[in-house]
Amino acid sequence: MxxxxxxxxxxxxxxxAGTLGLLLGLCRPFNPDNSRICAxxxxxxALWLLRLKLKTEVKSLLEQQSACVIVANHQSNYDLYVIGRxxxxxxxxxxxxxxxxxxxxxxxxxxxxxxxxxxxxxQRAKQAMLTTTDTLRHKNTSIWVFPEGTRNLGKGLLPFxxxxxxxxxxxxxxxxxxxxxxxxxxxxxxxxDSGDIMIRSxxxxxxxxxxxxxxxxxxxxxxxxxxxxxGSLDQQLARA
Numbered sequence: 142m143x144x145x146x147x148x149x150x151x152x153x154x155x156x157x158a159g160t161l162g163l164l165l166g167l168c169r170p171f172n173p174d175n176s177r178i179c180a181x182x183x184x185x186x187a188l189w190l191l192r193l194k195l196k197t198e199v200k201s202l203l204e205q206q207s208a209c210v211i212v213a214n215h216q217s218n219y220d221l222y223v224i225g226r227x228x229x230x231x232x233x234x235x236x237x238x239x240x241x242x243x244x245x246x247x248x249x250x251x252x253x254x255x256x257x258x259x260x261x262x263x264q265r266a267k268q269a270m271l272t273t274t275d276t277l278r279h280k281n282t283s284i285w286v287f288p289e290g291t292r293n294l295g296k297g298l299l300p301f302x303x304x305x306x307x308x309x310x311x312x313x314x315x316x317x318x319x320x321x322x323x324x325x326x327x328x329x330x331x332x333x334d335s336g337d338i339m340i341r342s343x344x345x346x347x348x349x350x351x352x353x354x355x356x357x358x359x360x361x362x363x364x365x366x367x368x369x370x371x372g373s374l375d376q377q378l379a380r381a
Contacts, residue, residue: 144331158182159245166252175253184225202342210309213319215287234285277312295325315345322374
């Protein structure tokens, strides 16, 4: 019963947050800080409604002064509410072109300046990637990417795709890994307190001076660091 009530409340919240976000996007379209504000509109009420207790340790993320590529593990649709809590200023993300058809959310996602990739069209996807490189270099705007490319359902990191790391090397900007504990298999939305989640950002990984020859080692280093961190977060929560 509690689960159904929460889902009903979340549906209403999704519409209200989407409407407010859409109005914001219409008032100042493509402003790179729209994403952060919209993320909070979705996240803060949702965490309260779902009774999810979130602990964040993201000093390295919030203190980053220049543009960077942020990479995070992708577990479920609830990432919108969980990770939305820590999106820093002037940060946009990359999503599938099909997102624009999601009522309210798709339109505000586009107006917030996020990048929509047509993965079925190689030429357009390549052009979009060139645009993101220009954004990183010249617009002081960071880009948030889920390098797994799809949800892992909290069952461990999937292999990383190259795009985020190619962008970082091409633009010469650092990579900041953001790790979220494996909440997707542990939260219980039919209970009053649904569960605890931890988010931790890791120190920036520099890419200045790297070439595409360094890509495999860079991807491996980032994935190894994130895997270790996620395991540590899970252990901390298990002991709590």
